[in-house]
Amino acid sequence: MDEKLEHDGESSFRSGFVTLVGRPNAGKSTLINAVMGKKIAITSNTAQTTRHRFRAVLTRPGFQLVMVDTPGLHKPHDALGEELNTSALKALEDVDVVAMLIDASKPIGTGDEWVAEHVRGAKAKRILVITKTDLASADEIEKQRLAAESLADWDGVVEVSAETGSNVEAFVDLAESFLPAGPKWFPDDMDTDQSLEVIIAEFIREKILRSFREEIPHAIGVVTDELEYVRAKDMYRIFAVVYVERESQKGMIIGKGGSAIKQVGTQAREDLEQLLGCKVFLDLTVKVKKNWRRDLAQIRRFGYGEGL
DSSP states (O other): OHHHHOOSSOOSOEEEEEEEEESTTSSHHHHHHHHHTSOOSOOOSSTTOOOBOEEEEEEETTEEEEEEEOOOOOOOOSHHHHHHHHHHHHTTTTOSEEEEEEETTSOOOHHHHHHHHHHHTOSSEEEEEEEOGGGSOHHHHHHHHHHHHTTSOOSEEEEOBTTTTBTHHHHHHHHHHTOOBOOOOSOTTOOBSSOHHHHHHHHHHHHHHHHOOTTTGGGOEEEEEEEEEEGGGTEEEEEEEEEESSHHHHHHHHOGGGHHHHHHHHHHHHHHHHHHTSEEEEEEEEEEOTTGGGOHHHHHHTTOBTOO
């Protein structure tokens, strides 16, 4: 943290906050993981995958780039959706750069225009990021870029594929070029401001999102109930609760003879052991919390949206 102490009127160290916004599934979390070179944000094809607004911290010689991941902006259908939108829009305030992500493989629609309207009002540098270029042809990417460039006055444009790694460093370079001189806001070894309990809950929820369809993913909330490191065994003991809204959903999540929840636990444990670097004992319980998505107090108890 020596750079923070060197304030002789001008510092060569640069730091700042970059908020990523876009429609659901625009690729925000995937891009953050690609930039960080590791998985810290969950991903799936389900809308509202990201429910927490959190920061990913990239520290390199000369700069610290703090990326703010946000829920996808969308037309809300319940209190949860409204809270997630509020969280995403608040992330546009008091940041140095706003990066709007647009999927190269999908036509620009009213949802993108609505997001762009809020981006235009942000008091920050604006970057246009065309994502998922691996899923589109060169002609499609060019057309998407031209259409997206008309949405706002952009300070920079970059086309990336987080899946292949194409131009991920170009995105970092572009964002870094707009950072002001400033201190290290976070320690060198800090990758994210999410607590370990939240990361664990999110990794579990990701496996459910990828295993179930229809109404189940949206009805899921996960809480890490207990977390203990057993030094003698070099092992974490984790007890987590999966909440659903109806008894019928509980039955589906558990599965016949507990087969479904066992599979979720096995998949989540593999990710958690890689994350934690040791063996993991994971116990999952499924409970019903009726209509929790319509209960703002419950939403915030889960830590979603602005209830962080």
